[in-house]
Amino acid sequence: MKNKIRVAVIFGGRSGEHEVSVVSGTNIIESLDRNKYDVIPIGITKLGKWLAGEKAPEAFKKGDYSDLTQVTLNSESGKNELLHFKNGHVERMKVDIFFPALHGPFGEDGTIQGLFEIANVPYTGCGVLASSVGMDKLVTKALWDQAGLPIVPYIGINKSSWKKSPKKIIKKILDELGMPVFIKPANMGSSVGISKVKKESELKRAIDLACEFDTRILIEKGLNVRELECAVLGNDSPKAARVGEVLVGGEFYDYNDKYVNGVSKTRVPAEITPTLEKEVQKMALKAYKLLDASGLARVDMFLEKNTGKIYINEINTLPGFTSISMYPKMWNASGVTYKKLIDKIIELGFERYREKQQKKISFDEAGDWYAK
Ligand SMILES: Nc1ncnc2c1ncn2[C@@H]1O[C@H](COP(=O)(O)OP(=O)(O)OP(=O)(O)O)[C@@H](O)[C@H]1O
Ligand SMILES: [Mg+2]
Numbered sequence: 027m028k029n030k031i032r033v034a035v036i037f038g039g040r041s042g043e044h045e046v047s048v049v050s051g052t053n054i055i056e057s058l059d060r061n062k063y064d065v066i067p068i069g070i071t072k073l074g075k076w077l078a079g080e081k082a083p084e085a086f087k088k089g090d091y092s093d094l095t096q097v098t099l100n101s102e103s104g105k106n107e108l109l110h111f112k113n114g115h116v117e118r119m120k121v122d123i124f125f126p127a128l129h130g131p132f133g134e135d136g137t138i139q140g141l142f143e144i145a146n147v148p149y150t151g152c153g154v155l156a157s158s159v160g161m162d163k164l165v166t167k168a169l170w171d172q173a174g175l176p177i178v179p180y181i182g183i184n185k186s187s188w189k190k191s192p193k194k195i196i197k198k199i200l201d202e203l204g205m206p207v208f209i210k211p212a213n214m215g216s217s218v219g220i221s222k223v224k225k226e227s228e229l230k231r232a233i234d235l236a237c238e239f240d241t242r243i244l245i246e247k248g249l250n251v252r253e254l255e256c257a258v259l260g261n262d263s264p265k266a267a268r269v270g271e272v273l274v275g276g277e278f279y280d281y282n283d284k285y286v287n288g289v290s291k292t293r294v295p296a297e298i299t300p301t302l303e304k305e306v307q308k309m310a311l312k313a314y315k316l317l318d319a320s321g322l323a324r325v326d327m328f329l330e331k332n333t334g335k336i337y338i339n340e341i342n343t344l345p346g347f348t349s350i351s352m353y354p355k356m357w358n359a360s361g362v363t364y365k366k367l368i369d370k371i372i373e374l375g376f377e378r379y380r381e382k383q384q385k386k387i388s389f390d391e392a393g394d395w396y397a398k
Pocket of ligand 2: 326340
């Protein structure tokens, strides 16, 4: 019999999206086929401790970590193992592939991907570049804009220039964007620190709030929109799933709406014309490739109600992955079940790892490039 693949699923983490990530991780762990995979669940506490154990998902839901084993990733290149230090000796646990199910900072932003690269272990999803770029709304927009993808008009500012000349910035906002506007920290997720501003008198408070979360802020023209999402899967030849729609309940799709009262409804597939759906998919693929994304990502778009124009809003390189999340739902509507989706994501992680191992990485003394 073929050896089973040992998958370490990592969830929780030091971000505001800790709880959502526990649910994503639990769903992934539950649907991994045990005939094919040995699963090592690893929860990261809000303080950053890595705790492994079969019962980690439950323990993290309850907040009782007593039965779990503290582990650390061996950073030595190619060792592919977790270490547990116990009474002066070390226990080693082999891992074939790491499956991060972390959302937000320290999970979706390239930092944990950097750790995997240092350790030279296979992992699923986007690499360092796509993850870190995708987490930064200002850099992402600049790249997409340069490539001719339609983005909502915006102004980028930093905290120090705001503190120095608020009047000048307010004038610029009113002259170039008008009202309403959306104020967003460049680097947060889950609508944290985001405000919709309809009156000039509310601008200062909203920008000050965003400055509490980041030093770089985005001010975006507020449009009257429908919200479309497109799930993308693949490495060099990615595919897009059927497009979905979030029908926003409140003023905008904010944190409460996403995770607390859940008044938003979703529709998969979205009720749009086949031509529009194709256009959205094409744009999502272009946006994905431009950031060198791999494995998976969800690209979120706006469809402006009065003009029918599409704008690309953002990319999520580790989208919500609970059984009711949009990403798996959109693949399900395209004939790919949750289980199959996870198999594919793991396969893509190995594929990218193998490709990377073939890259020439050093220059030897004789002056020839050689592959590792
Ligand atoms: N320019 C805009 N015009 C109209 N509505 C907007 C605009 N920007 C944001 N919104 C609303 O605010 C919500 C949150 O904004 P956005 O998606 O940019 O950030 P985020 O949700 O924090 O990011 P993430 O999805 O990574 O958690 C959107 O889903 C949408 O409802
Ligand atoms: Mg969003």
